[in-house]
Amino acid sequence: MSTPTELSESAAPGSRAGSNKPVRPAKPGRVKRLSGRDKVVLGIMVGIPTLVQLAFVWIPTLLSILLSFTRWNGLALSDIRAAGLANYNYVFNDSPAFWPAVQHNILWLLFLAVIATPLGLLLAVLLDQQIRGSKIYQSIFFVPVMLSLALVGIIWQLFYQKDNGLLNFLLGTAGTPQAVDWFGDSNINIWAALVAATWRHAGYVMILYLAGLKGVDATLKEAASLDGANATQTFFRIVFPAMAPINIVIVVITIIESLRAFDVVWVINKGTNGLELISALVITYLIGEGQSIGIGSAFAVILLVISLVPITIYLSRTFRKEKF
Template sequence: MSITSQQTARASASRATGGPPRTGRGRVRRLTKRDRIVLSVMVGIPTLIQLVFVWLPTVMSIGLSFTRWNGLDLNDIKAAGTDNYQFIAQDYPPFWPAMQHNLLWLVFLALVATPLGLLLAVLLDQNIRGSKIYQSIFFAPVMLSLALVGIIWQLFYQRDNGLLNFLLGTAGTPQAVDWFGDSSVNIWAAMVAATWRHAGYVMLLYLAGLKGVDPSLREAASIDGANAFQTFFSVVFPALRPVNIVIVVITIIESLRAFDVVYVINRGTNGLELLSALVIQNLVGEGQVIGVGSALAVVLLFISLVPIVFYLSRTFGKENKA
């Protein structure tokens, strides 16, 4: 009997017994009823969570941004058209300072925090002794709780007994700087605190990218007479292009969603106005204005979509070309 005849006979016997068909490479397993139930649960529950806690609030925020509502009585919701958007653009004083602060936050993270994270990654990629310990130390701020981060930086920046003023020799004197209370410097103090966290995250991403660079590229550059500086910027850094795109997107999003540090300091007031803080100020607590807060959230959403769409277009564009 030929091989084809044997395979046909196996398939016929399998169908006769109700089992799945066999191939030359072995048995092909079909999904059972139990498998379908498990897959439905594994896919359905995360999807339901996304719909309930992400997409539904997003759609509701967009809808509420065109209304006036006190947040209590559902019968008191009134259509407002684009009045909320006109208000925040023309008659809401913190809005444009918040936009400037978010832009400043982006520039600071891009020019200070991200290069610092890259530098740490390059240093730790040299297989120095105790590199795992250093990685844990630099990444630890990313895992710390918001409350603990606030306590740490309060101790560092405190006017009378803070570590920074102590190092400057001004602690307990009239020359001591109120780093969090002075509106002319607190934004810079908050950005340094944000850098403390962002640099560790960037370091980890770049370190993973550096581990994936083909060693033969560095060897070829070394044979051609390139020094370490030339090898990195001419060979290694271009090979990190996928990681660079991810980090650019993350940096932009982090600058837009910056919230925790400034809210711990003074709830995003007195020189620390950010879009995310303004959203919370208008949606939570006394004097809440649901329509204005929702409009601010929608503005923040659409600004955030720009880097996300850019990243997805680049990613899927490469897959289509491949």
């Protein structure tokens, strides 16, 4: 029979049962080299999205920048002529629609920031209270986000029609001389279009803020409640600052949405008669009457430069946080 000493020696680390030879420690695992099949799969997964980005984003962007310094009617390549800064000089000094379009884009931004975004935040706060049927309400408010802006414009056209529109019908003016031409009157059509854009933007903001509210630590709210803070104080002093990353994302999205607004005004009246926007001017000069690829490209480059400002600020803040 084995003695306790022998048993302890046989069970000691670094030894094998029935052998006095020490067990060598396992060698650290080596990084497995990719097989040929793995390389093909990775190449496809990385290569296809890269080619799509090059074909539909980067190459057209670079071509637009080059074409903005040329004169071209869009027909034969042999007709391309160098124009220097003439197109930009026309845009800033001679174009009758550029500065009104800038004003409308600023108005679009302010309306989304002051009306649509707070509305989306309010909906998110209300639906976060676990009210009965909150999932149904979320779905109802999110439906416009899933629709294209062109379809949103068509839906609101039916609502705003002068003779048979729902709004004039509710006002009791449908089919009468007192009927309001919501999209035809240049003094009010921009506001009508902004309401249509808000219908979609508020739902998008609601979903983002709902996700942010779910991520706020519940103990922060409990601590504020124990300190005597009411619901309003808790939200503005604890919850809202805790959602700083979501707030930054929504600010960037709101700015970009105001700059790329196009579909609604194009469906209404092709971005004319009080609905001029920079994005609509791009298409007007690229494919519309009086076609000028160079001037349209100049408008596109200006829009690109303006859009890069909030994107650059957002990315710089994001990478700075990851670095530290």
